[in-house]
Amino acid sequence: MNLILLFPSDFSRDNTVTLRDERRVRHITQVQRICVGDTLKVGLINGQTGVGQVIELGSDSVTMTASLTQEPPAASNISIILALPRPPMLKRILQTISTLGVKELVLLQSSRVDKSYWQTPQLHEDKVREELILGLEQARDTRMPAIHQAKRFRPFIEDELRDFLGERQGFIAHPYARQHSPHNVSAPSVIAIGPEGGFLDKEIDAFEQRGFTGISLGPRILRVETAVTYLLGRFSSNAIN
Incomplete structure (x- = not known):
């Protein structure tokens, strides 16, 4: 602490x-x-x-x-849309994004997300808050991240995604994208990260149709929690300042 x-x-x-x-x-x-x-x-x-x-x-x-x-450390200029991971991994990711200054996280249902994950006690407000506080204490930060739950993929994509993205740059991480992830991105950005196994092609298309660019993290297949940390570190030094 x-x-x-x-x-x-x-x-x-x-x-x-x-x-x-x-x-x-x-x-x-x-x-x-x-x-x-x-x-x-x-x-x-x-x-x-x-x-x-x-x-x-x-x-x-x-x-x-x-x-x-x-004043507390500057917030990251990156927001994350994350396919809901397994509960033990979610716990670690909440601490990680809080420590690295992310102030907005959307937890999203996708085809490869087991719907039972939404029933985990780890998503209860007090449990989420507990993990975020641990991350803030680690980083000597005070600003609590906002966590949104999008339990249905299509309504979020069709009704909310454009407004959520706004004027920011949008990227969707996928192992087989042709473009490698950018480095030191100074502009405010939104990164979408899929579940274990990645988003389905039709899900990737839905993001790309709404302004997201597919990016690869290289030839290695990473765990979701590793991908989150890697992308935050790679995209902008603001994530850890």
Whole structure:
């Protein structure tokens, strides 16, 4: 945990914060071994970052004064449309995109996505939020990503995709595309990434008909979570700044 993420409910006065949940208190007292008077890197969810100075340690609480004066890292200029992966992989991907600064992710049904995946507890709001917070803490970021669920492929493609893309560049990753993925793309972009086995040809055509360019990641077939990390790193250094 490289940042103690704060929430409005933690504040008792303008700049006084009391943490009572087990996870953060345990990390501060048992992992960081903080004492009264020590300082911590803190940040307000969707707000600024700064320093918290511990003024009281209880058996199950930590009280500090917070000074929030700095902006969090710049957000990535990349949004992702991702065919819903298997639940264990989804958990890791949510942390990854949060750590790398992605602020918009669409989880999409496609032909090769098992519909049972949508029933996983991992998609419950509290579980998604938990993984995103872990990613923010890792990166010392505070801005929570927006996660959208598109449980039907065709309605999303036909009714929402053009508006979602807007004026941005659109790319769809596919192992057999002729064009290799671009590098250091400065313009805002949307990347569509398929499931294990890739999108079907008709699904690729649907994206391309709406302005997306097919791109290849090279001759190796990658796991979805590897492809996400690879593309974010390759497309723009803004993804990790």
